[in-house]
Amino acid sequence: MIEIDRYKCGYCGACVSVCPTDAIELVGTWIKIEEGTCNSCKACVNVCPVGALELEPDRN
Numbered sequence: 001m002i003e004i005d006r007y008k009c010g011y012c013g014a015c016v017s018v019c020p021t022d023a024i025e026l027v028g029t030w031i032k033i034e035e036g037t038c039n040s041c042k043a044c045v046n047v048c049p050v051g052a053l054e055l056e057p058d059r060n
């Protein structure tokens with residue numbers, strides 16, 4: 001799953017536009033990530049200009 005560092009995020013929306021599954025949504029100043037929809041492609045992690053996103057190993 002994708003973890004977001006909310007202190008780093010500048011709400012630029014870059015992650016939202018590259019996500020192939022529409023798993024990320026920018027709602028005002030809140031990034032919402034749908035865990036069930038995310039396929040862990042890491043496109044958002046790679047595009048984030050401030051390194052606010054990280055792919056965490058599944059916890060199961």
Ligand code: SF4
Nearest residue numbers: 019038039041042044
């Ligand atoms: S890892 Fe890929 S599918 Fe998951 S939220 Fe990021 S861009 Fe979307």
Ligand code: SF4
Nearest residue numbers: 009010012013015048
């Ligand atoms: S790309 Fe990074 S800084 Fe931009 S909205 Fe997404 S998490 Fe925030």
